[in-house]
Amino acid sequence: MRRAVFGLAVAVVVAVLVGWCVGGCSEEARQAAATEPAVLTSAGDPYFPQAGNGGYDVLAYDLALHIDPLRGSLEGTATVKAETKQSLERFSLDLQGLNIIQVRVEGKAASCEREGQELIITAPGMLQAGQVFSTEIQYEGVPVEMEKVAPVQTGWRHTGDVIFTLDEPQGAATWYPVNDHPSDKAAYVFRLTVPDGYVATGNGMLVGTSECAGECTYVWSMEQPLASYAAGVTVGKYVEKRGAAPNGVAIRDFYAPEVAAQAETIFARTGEVLAYFAKLFGPYPFDAYGSIVLGAETGGAMENQTLSLYGRDVFERMTKDPIVAAIYLSHELAHQWFGNSVTISQWKDIWLNEGFATYASWLWLEHDQGPNIVEALVEQSLRLVRQAGEKPAYDPGLKDLFGVSVYQRGALALHALRLAWGDDLFFAFLKEWAQRYRYGNASTEDLVALAREQAAKVGAPDPEPLLHAWLEDKELPDLPR
Ligand SMILES: [Zn+2]
Structure with a gap:
């Protein structure tokens, strides 16, 4: 929920107003917008300059959505509670497609305009700096297909009567109005109404289910901060499995009926992996975990917060090779x-996600199968990075946001640090990283600073040159002996 990049936000004066929202926006409020004060329509991220917005910090989203799994449509109200960072008369949220029925700010009708992926709202009165305010957006429609920005198709997806969302790096704005940048994390409540016989999942804990008479409402609450790219909703028919990890964390999995028996076997060790990671990285950060295996293809797996998402295609790969299954599950x-x-x-720091998750899967395999497997993984990883042209892991550029180096070279950087430092210092550092920035945001600069701090404490050599060479140089350095 911290807006770390606010200082970089670019003020954009929207000179041309395109497409008034459909209905709901009052004439009176529309006239008030005639002065057109500047609207901050970017979080200042060079990879996605159109994403995110400035001038406020979202505290909580409440998404009450009626979803039709046959049409793939939705209809509902998003209530966005935010705190201003400056006095604001107009502000924007990201939203692609969909029809706006009405917008209210602090309970009063507000006018709005659409421009590209921006929904620009004019408050009925000036919002003061530091004011907590609530915006209600009633909307409906069949979400548009996202322009492809990742190896897999992102956004709201509909196959047969299965619905799921896959929002990394961009996609959330296809199904709700959002400040779509990882630097603005927030709490979420999902109130998902679906026809009888279907189950709707969101992030966090299922805190309520209505009595089902023709349709059912599933209420999910995500109390800990959630980045919009890890927000996930699905609608499907599922077999639900409940259990607990050895450390007591609740596990609940949702499997499409046709794969349920096999999925139970594939995901049987989830709790064991979770408990091992809690030992290495510190307490599991959320109240529960689980996996969803859909009856539809996704093109990839996605770590939606508290409920990771697997398509049938990914699941097929997992059933063919137990090492592949263990890597997906642990990653x-x-x-x-x-x-x-x-x-x-910022998105240029993506290796902090993918390099760490890749290395964590090596750590699980090492624990489960012995150290030889790590040697083999390191060799394979070096080969892959060379084949891909020895690109950097840090700031890889938009085209290589999910490229080989982000995953493999990121993991190798951590392995190099471990070899240089020894296990005691390395694992203390991993735990401190997870602890110090728990529920927050962090950059590569923060990581290097923490590594230097930890090294200085025990008189170990400055890790900055090693990290720089592994993360930013073109040529692959040698691994420390
Ligand atoms: Zn990943």
């Missing part, structure tokens, strides 16, 4: 610490 689970609890400040 998505590790993201709950690295990515979801400790969240990147």
Whole structure:
């Protein structure tokens, strides 16, 4: 919930107003917008300059959505509670497609305009700096398909009668109005109404289910801060499995009926991996964990906070090779610490998510199968990075946001640090990283600073040159002996 990059926000004066919202925006409020004060329509991230907004910090989203799994449509109200960082008359949220029925700010009708992915709202009165205010947006429609910005199709997706969302790095704005940047994390409540026979999942804990008469409402509450890219909703028919990790953390999995029996076997060790990671990285950050295996293809797995998402296609790969299954399971689970609890400040820091999750999966395999497997993984990883042209892991550029180096070279950087430092200092550092930035945002600069601080404490050599060489140089350095 901290807006770390606010200072970089770019003020954009919206000179041309395109497309008034459909209905709901009062004429009176519209006239008030005639002065057109500047609206901060960017979080200042060079990878996605159109994403995120400035001038406020979202505290909580409440998304009450009626979802039709056959049409793939939704209809509902998003209530966004935010705190201003400056006095504001107009502000924006990211939203792609969908029809606005009405917008209210602090209970009063407000006018709005659409421009690209910005929903620009004019408050009925000036909002003071530091004011907590509530915006209610009633909207409906069939979400638009996102322009492809990642190896897999992101945004709201609908196949047959299965609905799911996959929002990394961009996609949340296809299904709700959002300050779509990882630096603005917030609490969420999802009130999802679906036809009888379907189950709707959100992030966090299922805190209520209505009596089902034709349709049912599932209420999910995510109390700890959630980045919009890790927000996830699904609608499907599921077999639900409940259990607990050895350390007591609740596990609940949702499997499409046709894969349920096999999925139970594939995900049987989730609790064991979770407890091992809690030993290495500190307490599991959330109240529960689980996996969803859909009856539809996703193109990839996604670490949606507290409920990781697997498509049938990914699941098929997992059933064919137990090592592949262990890597997927442990990778998505590790993201709950690295990515979801400790969240990147900007997209150029993406290796902090993917390099850490990749290395965590090696740590699980090492624990489970012995050290030889890590040697093999390191060799394979070096080969992959070389084949891909020895690109940097840090600030990889938009085209390589999910490239080989982000995952493999990021993991190798951590392995190099471990070899240089020895296990005691290295694992103390991992735990401190997860602890110090728990529920917040962090950058590569923060990581290097913490590594230097930890090294200085015990008189170990300055790790900055090693990290720089592994993360930012083109040529791959040699691993420490
Ligand atoms: Zn990942």
